[in-house]
Amino acid sequence: MTWEEQPPQDTGRLVGATAEGEELAAEAALRPKDLAEFVGQPKVREQLDLVLRAARARGGTADHVLLSGAPGLGKTTLSMIIAAEMGAPIRITSGPAIQHAGDLAAILSSLAEGEVLFLDEIHRMSRPAEEMLYMAMEDFRVDVIVGKGPGATAIPLELPPFTLVGATTRAGLLPPPLRDRFGFTGHMEFYAPTELERVIHRSARLLDVTVSDGGAAEIAGRSRGTPRIANRLLRRVRDYAQVRGDGVVTEEAAARALTVFEVDDRGLDRLDRSVLEALLKLFGGGPVGLSTLAVAVGEERETVEEVAEPFLVREGLLARTPRGRVATPAAWAHLGLTPPPGTPVAGGAQEGLFES
Ligand SMILES: Nc1ncnc2c1ncn2[C@@H]1O[C@H](COP(=O)(O)OP(=O)(O)OP(=O)(O)O)[C@@H](O)[C@H]1O
Numbered sequence: 528m529t530w531e532e533q534p535p536q537d538t539g540r541l542v543g544a545t546a547e548g549e550e551l552a553a554e555a556a557l558r559p560k561d562l563a564e565f566v567g568q569p570k571v572r573e574q575l576d577l578v579l580r581a582a583r584a585r586g587g588t589a590d591h592v593l594l595s596g597a598p599g600l601g602k603t604t605l606s607m608i609i610a611a612e613m614g615a616p617i618r619i620t621s622g623p624a625i626q627h628a629g630d631l632a633a634i635l636s637s638l639a640e641g642e643v644l645f646l647d648e649i650h651r652m653s654r655p656a657e658e659m660l661y662m663a664m665e666d667f668r669v670d671v672i673v674g675k676g677p678g679a680t681a682i683p684l685e686l687p688p689f690t691l692v693g694a695t696t697r698a699g700l701l702p703p704p705l706r707d708r709f710g711f712t713g714h715m716e717f718y719a720p721t722e723l724e725r726v727i728h729r730s731a732r733l734l735d736v737t738v739s740d741g742g743a744a745e746i747a748g749r750s751r752g753t754p755r756i757a758n759r760l761l762r763r764v765r766d767y768a769q770v771r772g773d774g775v776v777t778e779e780a781a782a783r784a785l786t787v788f789e790v791d792d793r794g795l796d797r798l799d800r801s802v803l804e805a806l807l808k809l810f811g812g813g814p815v816g817l818s819t820l821a822v823a824v825g826e827e828r829e830t831v832e833e834v835a836e837p838f839l840v841r842e843g844l845l846a847r848t849p850r851g852r853v854a855t856p857a858a859w860a861h862l863g864l865t866p867p868p869g870t871p872v873a874g875g876a877q878e879g880l881f882e883s
């Protein structure tokens with residue numbers, strides 16, 4: 528994928544992992560400000576803590592950091608924490624915003640010493656900008672090209688030392704020379720339910736909402752391992768508790784609210800359930816081709832493949848096989864249906880049915 532192409536977005540879904548518009552302001556208010564406040568990701572937290580402490584002790588600038596992980600897991604939040612922990616200002620931009628090398632040169636040449644440059648969606652930067660970045664990261668220098676054709680000259684420009692923090696949801700798409708120039712890569716994992724409960728309790732305090740332990744657990748279980756979704760569900764459950772209850776988010780209020788908003792106890796929404804239901808009820812659990820499945824649920828192929836399926840696969844409810852999509856026993860159980868006799872058993876039992 529290059530910077531021009533965009534995957535289908537899942538914004539507008541209550542359980543969508545991406546965010547835009549007004550929600551970004553709501554999110555900013557809930558961002559942890561330092562590493563101690565940042566919940567979960569014990570490995571990345573410990574590694575970053577060492578990297579930053581060492582840099583501070585040396586009185587220098589921290590090495591470049593690459594943060595990779597699915598949307599909503601805290602990459603932007605961590606980049607701001609890195610700046611805060613280093614006592615440095617932060618400049619925020621993104622791959623798609625930098626189309627020409629000149630755009631990048633302008634940003635780089637205006638950085639202050641020690642400043643953190645946060646480059647979101649770094650895998651979507653244009654090729655010429657990427658090449659300029661290599662030299663900037665390694666030698667703190669860029670060559671600014673003046674003029675065109677045979678008369679063009681490269682004017683070297685010294686840069687102050689800075690820390691590049693790159694974020695990507697697709698680390699595999701980064702060219703190796705770029706990946707190699709980061710001193711440290713933090714891989715963000717999906718959060719465990721108990722970690723999400725802590726995120727929810729923390730956000731509830733900031734939003735001034737009372738949430739019981741049961742209420743937090745109920746929301747956490749439906750949040751798909753993602754703090755962004757946990758915070759969003761918390762806001763909707765708070766609305767429900769305020770209008771239909773006494774404002775307190777109990778286990779029961781949370782379960783009822785999320786039933787109203789059609790997010791089931793495993794975090795599946797209407798789209799996910801309709802894909803699963805079609806697979807089970809119309810096609811006996813598969814295998815069925817993606818296009819047929821998409822027509823059956825009245826969605827675009829890409830929507831089914833890129834918006835609904837990844838989570839269903841991650842949850843072990845659906846498998847992609849060379850012969851088509853297949854439901855797992857867990858899918859039948861989740862929808863409370865009994866597989867017809869002779870249904871292929873998932874879990875690799877049938878040879879050739881599942882991808883290696
Ligand atoms: N570890 C955490 N502890 C508490 N809150 C968190 C944590 N991680 C993320 N959040 C909250 O989740 C929301 C989304 O986080 P953030 O914007 O950092 O995700 P992201 O990885 O940058 O997502 P994207 O890939 O869409 O840019 C923010 O409101 C943030 O406060």
Ligand SMILES: [Mg+2]
Pocket residue numbers: 602603604647694
């Ligand atoms: Mg982000």
